[in-house]
Amino acid sequence: MKRFVVFLLCTLPLFADAQSRIRTRNYPSLLWEISGNGMKKPSYLFGTMHVSSKLAFHLADSFYIGIRNADVVALETNPESWQEDMSKYDLDNGYNAYRGRYASMRVPSDYLHMRTLRFGRYDDKIQRALHSNPSTINNLLYRSYGNASSDFEEDTYLDMYIYQCGKKWGKKVAGVERYGESMRLMTEAYKDAAKDKTKRERSYDQDESFSSSKLQEAYRSGNLDWLDSINKFNSFSRAFDEKFLYKRNEIQAGSIDSILRSGQSLFVGVGAAHLPGGRGVIEMLREKGYKLRPVKMGARDSQHKNQVEKIRVPVQFFTQISDDGLFKVEIPGKFYQLGEDPAIDQRQYADMANGSYYMVSRIITNAWMWGQSTDRVQRVVDSLLYENIPGKIISKTAVTRNGYPGIDVVNKTRRGDIQRYNIFVTPFEILIFKMSGTGDYVTQGAEAQRFFSSIQLKEQHLATGSSGWKKYSPSYGGFMVDLPHEPFIANNGSWIFDAEDKSTNTQYRILRTDIHNYQFVEEDTFDLGLMEESFAASEFIDKQLSRQHTNVNGYPALDTRYKDKQGNTYVVRFLIQGPHYYTLVAHGRQEVPVMKNFINSFAIKPLVYPQPVQRTDTSLYFQVKTPVFPDNKKEKIDLPTNGLYDYAADDDADDPASGLFRSNTISNDTTGEKIFVSFFRSPRYAFIEDSTVLEKEHLFGDTSWVVRKKIRNTLPNSMKTWEVILSDTGSSRMLWEKTFYKDGIGFSLMTQSDTLTAPSSFLKSFFETFTPADTLKGNDMFVKKTNLFFEDFMSKDSIAHR
Structure with missing residues (x-):
């Protein structure tokens, strides 16, 4: 589910469930009138439940009157910005967070699979698209659970209903929290809970008085005291509550105060768990000088509900x-x-x-x-x-x-x-x-x-004669080929360029699959065979007519011909250029010269990049001149899965004893080129006796590499560098690595290329201008640390001693 389900978890205040009734009812209603502080007319605070279940929709006329009389209608966050907010954040759902300090140490390791070039039927995709009901849409608009539950649900959930009432009655809408702020608080809450030595297991099943059904009963009756007791009983971590509940209460109360001080009346709905208690929103508003009194919720008002459902909000296209x-x-x-x-x-x-x-x-x-x-x-x-x-x-x-x-x-x-x-x-x-x-x-x-x-x-003008054929090359270069018209371009994991010649009833495809694996390079004939095997596994292929290994301008290739089950002919060439695996396909009722002309017209061309510019990476501590750099279009937030979080990952940067490992892949999806950049700071007390370990040209313990180039150098700041280009027997592909090291601080650049193609301006500029930050401090891992360890152990500095 995806990003918005995580958002729901973030905003879901009813994260615990139930307890027994309390005689003293300080908070006897879901709806509260706000007055005082010079307000000209009352405002209202309402405790919501983020569900579409009918139990949350026992809404009296006082609820509707409160919305109709307000100038502003607000929820925890503003629904009008939800879709844009969701598109701004990369919610990792805890994958990296759980894997901890080694989460970013992922060297590219792509493989050819049987499905890579196997083309299946499209019927199943049509079926999925026709009955598609994206969970994102359901969570944004409806939160319907379907099946048996649908008869006991409203058309939307309570928060969205409040928003829609406000919009239909012409009110301004607002949020009393910001989406990104809520995401970060949730992440911090789980981090703090992971460190909390007093946390305990949730206990819903230990006492029926505190069960989820009792929480629903507490909400249905409007008894916030009971609901608050249930939540406190089932709280698993005080540290979690501090961020996830109380800090958000402060933010909500502060935002409500700001809106009210602007002179606007307000109807605001927030999760019911935020309202009661000494640190709840009700008491925080009282501390700010407002008077809050409970409003009795009478019988359900179906008249207002029916009226508002008939209103359409005008939209602009x-x-x-x-x-x-x-x-x-x-x-x-x-x-x-x-x-x-x-x-x-x-x-x-x-x-x-x-x-x-x-x-x-x-x-x-x-x-x-x-x-x-x-x-x-x-x-x-x-x-x-x-x-x-x-x-x-x-x-x-x-x-x-x-x-x-x-x-x-x-x-x-x-x-x-x-x-x-x-x-x-x-x-x-x-x-x-x-x-x-x-x-x-x-x-x-x-x-x-x-x-x-x-x-x-857009109308596609398909060629109807040989005169329509012309040279085609993508705007970014890479290859050139003869085609009957501008191709249809798509990406299904590989880049696809399709064209059709109606005059000969023939079709053409260029497929570029990018395979980056920095742990080994396979023999060309082996990988070409895998490409052939994958394509031949397509259901429409009947039999192979011929196969022949060849070189195309020096690039390893395999030419094959097939008959399909309808008697049509396929002429196919597989070609490898470094990490780029090309499949050229010509298809017709029978083989005609233009099909072979298409295959033979294909040629590798240099990639085209804009001029490199100076860029700085503050996370990996380097500067570089490059035409390609991550845009950081989305802010990354690591949310835990099932409450799991490895908080050690966040302490690494501040704990020199544990060392630090980070990495990133700088890539251009259009051209298919990648550079793997890694940074490490060795653990403070680490010692490696073999000081030549960084100079050894083998990678991942493999000594069979063919070393094509090796350069050692020392920079003006005494940082040592080793640059190697490695290949293997029978392979045209190469690995290019450059390593930097000084006093326990190290960097590594890795990319894949081939023996024929000159490095692109992206690869060349990145490797030549990469400059590690000169402010980093470490401890040389080739020097024994016995004295350092005892100095720290005896130190009066508590941090060093720890």
């Missing part, structure tokens, strides 16, 4: 264009790539106020490899609709857009929600445009018509 320019469409926001299926490119946008969403799915069909035309693909799509469109299909209509055939489908789910699809088939892929909303939102307004009528597809 914006044109969205795909990265490759293949389509453009208008939606009331912008697309976010939060898809969960690596085989399907999905972009989606959730209209939070109206509870609807817009989605585009793209599926590479490889239909021509199966000998299938667009008409055949369209029939396949049509045959899959009944079983894979949710609920009941209401209408199905043939449509055409920019010359591409398609189907317009309207359906109604078992929940009663109307959805609509436009599905278009191109020679190389299927595009599925989808809109879904609560109830009849899709059919009753103009939004759906605006969305679907705005779809525009």
Whole structure:
């Protein structure tokens, strides 16, 4: 689940469950009126439950009146920024955190697999795309658990309902916390809990009086005293509570105070667990001079609920264009790539106020490899609709857009929600445009018509004669080849360049697969054989007609020919250039000269990069001139999995006794080049007797490397460097490594290249200008540390002694 489920855990204040009733009820309601401090009209504080269960929706008229009378409606965080916030952070879900100090020591180790070049059927991908219900969308809009639970759920969860009420009644919306701040506090809470020597196991099952069902009963009755007691009884770590609950309470109370002091009245909903107790939001607001009194929640008010559900929030549409320019469409926001299926490119946008969403799915069909035309693909799509469109299909209509055939489908789910699809088939892929909303939102307004009528597809002008063929090279270089038209470009883990010549009914593909493995280099004939075996495992291949090893301008290659099960011919060349494994495919009913011309026209060309610029990496302590550098588009946050966190990883930088290891891979996904950069500081008391260990050219204990180049040098600051280029018998690939060392501080650069191609400007500039920071201090690991150890042990400095 993905990033937003982590967000829910972060904001979920009801992380514990239940206790017995308390006679003294200091906090007898979920709804509290705020007054005082010169306020002209009252504001309201409400304790929410972050679920769609009906038990949370016993909402009286006082709840609705509080929202209607407010100037601002706020939740813990502002739903209007959730999608953008989610796209800014890389939530690691604890993988790195759990692995601790060695988490970043991942040397690239790609392998060729049987599936690398094996092309499967596209039917299954269409099915998955049609019934796709991304958990991200569900968590943003609905939080429905489906199946038996659906009959006991509302259309959305309580927090989102509060937000939607505010939007539908024209209120300003806000958050009393910031998303990133909440993420960091959660991470810190788990770190602190990991160090907490007094933490205990959660105890829900030890006493029925403190069970989750009792917590629900406490919430249903509005008894915050009881709820607070349940949470405290089940708390597993005071250190965790300090950050996850109390620090957030302070932030929430401070934000509420700021809004109220601006002169605006407020209705704010936060998790019910944040409200009660001496360090709860209620008491914190009282300490700031506000008066808070409980508001009695009477019978459920269905009249207000029915009224607000009929209101549509007006939206403004914006044109969205795909990265490759293949389509453009208008939606009331912008697309976010939060898809969960690596085989399907999905972009989606959730209209939070109206509870609807817009989605585009793209599926590479490889239909021509199966000998299938667009008409055949369209029939396949049509045959899959009944079983894979949710609920009941209401209408199905043939449509055409920019010359591409398609189907317009309207359906109604078992929940009663109307959805609509436009599905278009191109020679190389299927595009599925989808809109879904609560109830009849899709059919009753103009939004759906605006969305679907705005779809525009780029027309692909396929060659109809030999005169259309021309040289093609990507903007970044790498190769040049003759093609009948500008190729269709995609990436399914490998870069794909497809084209079709209608005059000869032939199809063409260039596939570049990047395999970076810095632990060994295999013989060229072996890897070429693996490529051949993988491609031949495709279901449409019937038999191999021929195979021959060859060299193409010095690059190792394997030429093969196949018959498929429909009697069509494949002419295929596998070629290796360092970490770049190329597969060239020509396909036709029968072999014609133009197919071989395509294969022979392929040539390796230099990669093209912009001018290098000076960059600084503060985490790995170096400077370098490079055209490629991580943009840090997303802030990385390591969230623990199942509460596990190795806090030692965070102490390493401050604990010289344990040493420090960090690494990063500087890469360009478009060109496929990578440089692995690592930094280490040896443990303070480490001693290695063999001072030549860093000079030895073998890697990972393997002494069979062929050393093509070895250079030793000493920099002006006395830092030593060793630069080696290694290869192996029968291989054209090389490993290029450069090592830096001085007084316990070391750096290493590693990349993969080949014996024929000159280093690109990226690799050349990076290796030549890499400069370690000169402020780092360490202890030489080749010097005995006995005296140092006893000096520290006897030191009055408590840190050194520890």
